[in-house]
Amino acid sequence: MLCLGIEGTAEKTGIGIVDDKGNILSSIGKSLIPSTGGIHPREAAEHHSKHIPELLKEAFEEAGVEAKDIDLVAFSQGPGLGPALRTVATAARTIALTLGIPIVGVNHCIGHIEIGRLTTGAEDPVSLYVSGGNTQVIAFEENRYRVFGETLDIAIGNMLDQFSREVGMGHPGGPKVEELAEKSSNYIRLPYTVKGMDLAFSGLLTAALRKYETGAELEDLCYSLQETAFSMLVEVTERALAHTKKREVLLCGGVAVNKRLRTMLEKMCDGHYAKFFMPPPEYCGDNGAMIAWLGQLTYKYKGPDRIEDTTIIQRYRTDQVDIPWMEETKEKLELP
Amino acid sequence: MKLQQIQGEFQIQLEDEKTAHIIWEAIKPEIENSPSTRSKMKIKLEDKTILLKIESRDSTAFRAAMNSTLRWIKLAYDIIKL
C-alpha cells in the first residue's frame, strides 16, 4: 500500500512516497531561498503551488510508479505558516479527489520523530527536534508525544539565520555559522538562558549582534553562539533523559546536521549509557517522506479524515495527537 | 486605502463538470474558514463553472483573498491535469 506525503509548513516543500512496510520509494523537495529578510508566508505559498505539480511528477518517476498506484495521500496539517499549509492541504485534497483515495492530515513535528525512528531503528527515544521554525525536546509518555522543553521565543535555526543575515552572511545561516565556528576556540561570554526545561534564544541573538557591532571577531562569535546555544540544548535534553529514564536520544530537524551539536550530544549520551541516533541528512530537515510514513501509521490505526475536516491547524501542538502505534512498541520493550 | 468597500464576482469556467467539481471540493474548505476578518468569501459550483464572491473593506485584503484563491484553483487544475 503506497502513501504519497506532501510537506510544506515553511519555505521547503517536499513529496515522499512510502509503502506500509516503511520502504521509502522517493523523497524529493525544493526550498524557497528568501530574497531579503525572513520567509514571507505568501511567498512560501506561491513557491509551493508553483513547484508541487512538477515535484509530484518527479516523485512518481523516482519511485517508478504512476499516480493510479497511490492508495493514500497525507499532508502536513501544521504547525507552520498559514498560507503555505493551506496550499499543501489544497494540493492533497485535489489528489485524494482526483484519484478517489483516502486523505490524512498529520503533525509536522511528529513526522520528524517517526522518520527518525524508521531510519535509525530508535525504539522510544528522547527526541531533540531543532529546525528553522521549531526547537522542542519530545518524549513518549501515556499515549502521546509530550513536549518536555521548548523554546520560549525563536527557534535555534531561526536564531542562526537571523544572526547570519544581520552580519551579511546570507541564508541559511546555520552552515555558515558552523563553518566559521570551526576556525575559532575563543569563547566570548553570551547569555545562557534555560528556564526549567525551556530555552530562550533571542537574548543570545541580540547580545551576539551587539558584540559584533562593537568589533568582536565573527569567527569567535560564531564559535561562542554555537557553544552557548548547543550547551543549552544538551542540558535540557539531558534533563529529559534523566526524568524519563529513556535509553535513547534522537537528534532531528535541519540543525541536526551540525557536527558540533552532534559531538556534544553524543558525549552527553555516553555519560548516561544512552544510545545516540540521527537520521541520514536528507531526512533531518523538512521532507515529504516523513509525512508519507506518518500518514501510513496514522491511517493504519485511525483511518482516513473526511475531506471537510482537512483544514489546517496552524499552531498544531505535538502533544495533541494520540500515538497508538507506540503502545505496541512499549509492550514489546517490557517483555522479560 | 480606507475606501468604503470593494467586492468582486468571479466565474471560472472549466472544460468539464468533473474537473470543476474536484476543484470546487478541494478549495471549499479554505474558502469557508479563511482566517481573514478583513474579507468575506463565498463559493458555488454551477455545472462546469466555479462562482466566487469576495467582499473586503480594503484593496489589500481583497487582493490577498483573490490571489490566494486563484492560486489554489490553478494548483488544483495543474494537479488534475498531471
Add this chain to the structure above:
Amino acid sequence: MKLQQIQGEFQIQLEDEKTAHIIWEAIKPEIENSPSTRSKMKIKLEDKTILLKIESRDSTAFRAAMNSTLRWIKLAYDIIKL
C-alpha cells in the same frame, strides 16, 4: 492553466463622487490600452463606484490584470488623499 475562461466583475465604492471620478479618469487610459492581449478590461463609473470587468483565458493573466488595476486605484487614491 488552459481553462476555458475566467472573468470577474468588481465594484470599488469610494467615499464620494469626486474621488471616484478622479480615480476613474486617472486609470482609464491604463485600462483601455493595456498592452496585455491575454486579458480584456472594461471600466465604468457610476456615482461613487468604479465598475471594472476583466476577462482572460488563463488565471495568471487574470491575476496580473487584476493586481495592476487595483495597484493603480490604490496609488491614485493615496495621491488624492495626500
